[in-house]
Amino acid sequence: MLRIANVTMHFGGIAALQNVSLDVMPGGIYSIIGPNGAGKTTLFNCISGIYRARSGSITFKGKELIGTKAHKISQMGIARAFQNIELFKGMTVLDNLMSARGFLHHYGLLAATLYLGRCAREERKCRDRVEEVIELLDLQKCRKTPVGALSYGVQKRVELGRALTMEPEMVLIDEPVSGMNLEETEDMARYILDVNEERNITVLLIEHDMGLVMDLSDRVTVLNFGVKIAEGSPDEIARNPEVISAYLGRQQS
Amino acid sequence: MGGKFKTSYKGDMALFQTLWVKVWLGILAAAIVVCPQFLSTYQISILNEMAIAIIGALGLNLLIGYTGQISLGHGAFLAIGAYTTALAAGELNLPFIVTLPLSGFMAALLGMVVGVPALRLKGLYLALGTLAFGFIVDYILFHWDLTQGDMGMAVNPVQIGSWSVQTEKEFFYFIACFAALATLCAKNIARSKIGRNFIAIRDRDIAAEAMGISLAKYKIMAFGLSSFYAGIAGALVAHYQKWIVPGSFDLSLSIAYIAMIILGGLGTVLGSILGAILITGIPHGIIYATDVAKESYPALSGLIVDFKLGIFGLIVVLALLFEPQGLAGIYRRAKVYWKTWPFKY
Ligand SMILES: Nc1ncnc2c1ncn2[C@@H]1O[C@H](COP(=O)(O)OP(=O)(O)OP(=O)(O)O)[C@@H](O)[C@H]1O
Ligand SMILES: [Mg+2]
Numbered sequence: 001m002l003r004i005a006n007v008t009m010h011f012g013g014i015a016a017l018q019n020v021s022l023d024v025m026p027g028g029i030y031s032i033i034g035p036n037g038a039g040k041t042t043l044f045n046c047i048s049g050i051y052r053a054r055s056g057s058i059t060f061k062g063k064e065l066i067g068t069k070a071h072k073i074s075q076m077g078i079a080r081a082f083q084n085i086e087l088f089k090g091m092t093v094l095d096n097l098m099s100a101r102g103f104l105h106h107y108g109l110l111a112a113t114l115y116l117g118r119c120a121r122e123e124r125k126c127r128d129r130v131e132e133v134i135e136l137l138d139l140q141k142c143r144k145t146p147v148g149a150l151s152y153g154v155q156k157r158v159e160l161g162r163a164l165t166m167e168p169e170m171v172l173i174d175e176p177v178s179g180m181n182l183e184e185t186e187d188m189a190r191y192i193l194d195v196n197e198e199r200n201i202t203v204l205l206i207e208h209d210m211g212l213v214m215d216l217s218d219r220v221t222v223l224n225f226g227v228k229i230a231e232g233s234p235d236e237i238a239r240n241p242e243v244i245s246a247y248l249g250r251q252q253s
Numbered sequence: 254m255g256g257k258f259k260t261s262y263k264g265d266m267a268l269f270q271t272l273w274v275k276v277w278l279g280i281l282a283a284a285i286v287v288c289p290q291f292l293s294t295y296q297i298s299i300l301n302e303m304a305i306a307i308i309g310a311l312g313l314n315l316l317i318g319y320t321g322q323i324s325l326g327h328g329a330f331l332a333i334g335a336y337t338t339a340l341a342a343g344e345l346n347l348p349f350i351v352t353l354p355l356s357g358f359m360a361a362l363l364g365m366v367v368g369v370p371a372l373r374l375k376g377l378y379l380a381l382g383t384l385a386f387g388f389i390v391d392y393i394l395f396h397w398d399l400t401q402g403d404m405g406m407a408v409n410p411v412q413i414g415s416w417s418v419q420t421e422k423e424f425f426y427f428i429a430c431f432a433a434l435a436t437l438c439a440k441n442i443a444r445s446k447i448g449r450n451f452i453a454i455r456d457r458d459i460a461a462e463a464m465g466i467s468l469a470k471y472k473i474m475a476f477g478l479s480s481f482y483a484g485i486a487g488a489l490v491a492h493y494q495k496w497i498v499p500g501s502f503d504l505s506l507s508i509a510y511i512a513m514i515i516l517g518g519l520g521t522v523l524g525s526i527l528g529a530i531l532i533t534g535i536p537h538g539i540i541y542a543t544d545v546a547k548e549s550y551p552a553l554s555g556l557i558v559d560f561k562l563g564i565f566g567l568i569v570v571l572a573l574l575f576e577p578q579g580l581a582g583i584y585r586r587a588k589v590y591w592k593t594w595p596f597k598y
Pocket of ligand 2: 040041042083174
């Protein structure tokens with residue numbers, strides 16, 4: 001479904017990604033792990049068109065993504081939940097969720113100025129779809145709350161919800177449980193499973209919480225200093241000596 | 254939470270959500286219809302200025318307040334609207350019902366042209382870019398034969414069918430209709446996907462792109478829309494004043510509009526209206542104060558005239574210091590207070 005081949009990306013002198021290749025099959029939960037600064041977020045940014053990889057190829061359902069505009073990539077069905085919360089601060093939860101599916105509702109400026117016919121119909125449809133996501137993620141209580149007034153954990157949930165309202169085929173989730181307590185983490189794990197199983201959305205997940213990664217993932221790739229050092233099932237990864245040393249090496253330094 | 258639970262989204266998504274809103278709007282409409290009967294010509298002329306300013310401020314707020322694109326060229330777009338209708342009516346003898354939309358579309362077109370290079374500029378650089386555009390327009394108006402530079406040009410009176418709009422009172426009803434329509438349209442745009450896309454771009458442009466929003470398309474649309482409003486406002490100014498000179502559309506007009514939306518409240522329709530009323534009203538208030546002061550303190554009144562601009566600036570600065578959210582922010586707080594009274598949350 002998503003094929004990343006020999007992607008390289010530099011920032012000035014440092015190579016954030018070096019010849020990274022991976023292949024995500026439809027349906028599962030695919031995790032990317034690695035120490036801080038390994039290049040995980042950079043890889044997501046290359047996929048969603050925020051950065052342009054220097055070389056290599058990224059294809060989604062056979063179409064090349066490198067060089068495609070960011071908003072086109074998301075419209076192709078790749079949604080994104082950001083690591084550092086990137087919600088629209090001036091909007092309520094409801095508007096944040098509705099804002100992500102504008103491209104699914106076709107009406108023009110003229111219809112909008114009158115808010116009649118097509119515009120009103122599409123807006124109601126949009127609201128209905130958004131309400132489904134609100135229910136899925138238990139956001140009923142804060143529909144009308146400005147996102148800035150929410151706790152960090154709930155904001156993370158809205159971040160995921162906003163990606164889901166786009167009705168994507170694949171969602172890129174970047175560290176959904178960082179900074180969360182145990183209960184919030186368990187909830188989030190449940191939501192990610194629901195997204196994957198009930199909504200049939202392929203999940204590409206970045207996470208430091210090893211427990212979560214091992215429980216949820218079908219397949220795991222490990223990055224270290226921009227280089228892919230291992231790929232396999234969670235069990236294989238847990239036993240891989242190179243992976244263990246990469247993590248231990250970091251802890252000692 | 255203080256509100257009532259809404260069972261259907263239809264009610265939730267309606268423009269006027271409660272009976273009270275409808276009642277108040279009805280009262281406001283009635284007041285607008287009858288008030289000219291009780292006001293002097295001078296007082297009505299103030300209202301006319303305010304109504305035109307409301308249209309221009311709504312447009313600028315869509316660009317700056319909603320989309321976050323700073324423009325110092327709003328005055329230039331009013332000028333384009335004013336001169337378009339003046340030239341189209343004067344040189345081509347086109348009727349008002351043609352020249353008014355023409356003014357809007359001409360300004361919108363040029364607004365979108367300005368929007369294209371503006372895609373690469375942000376913040377201060379965008380402000381400088383739009384400022385430069387304003388100077389270019391100024392320069393053309395001063396040097397083009399047709400517009401007669403400093404001398405200015407006459408504008409045909411408004412003629413719709415057999416009705417010609419002449420007196421202040423007639424102008425009041427005429428302009429009030431446009432202001433109401435402009436407000437309704439702005440409100441609708443703001444609550445549609447277009448308004449959400451604008452705010453998304455303002456708040457987090459990278460995330461907006463990741464949500465499938467084309468930055469280029471919606472930034473250009475915001476420029477076009479804002480300029481369309483300015484063009485209409487400019488055309489109304491032209492017909493209302495009956496004589497236009499480039500000097501009345503210079504940088505100071507752009508800044509006055511920016512002051513309106515900041516003082517009223519960025520990113521709200523209500524704020525555009527309140528800001529337009531306040532900024533248009535302040536100079537008249539100062540004149541009024543001068544008249545009153547003249548009787549008891551003649552020396553002071555001379556001082557007020559000298560410092561008119563300074564007093565104006567001081568009021569704006571103080572207002573912003575005490576209420577950074579603008580007048581719309583005060584309104585919002587008052588509403589919450591009212592709803593939850595007597596229980597404080
Ligand atoms: N915009 C940028 N400009 C310069 N360097 C960058 C930029 N973005 C990332 N980097 C660098 O690229 C490397 C990889 O960063 P990245 O954010 O991808 O790491 P990460 O694996 O997501 O780490 P974390 O787990 O801390 O989120 C880091 O050394 C970082 O400093
Ligand atoms: Mg990261």
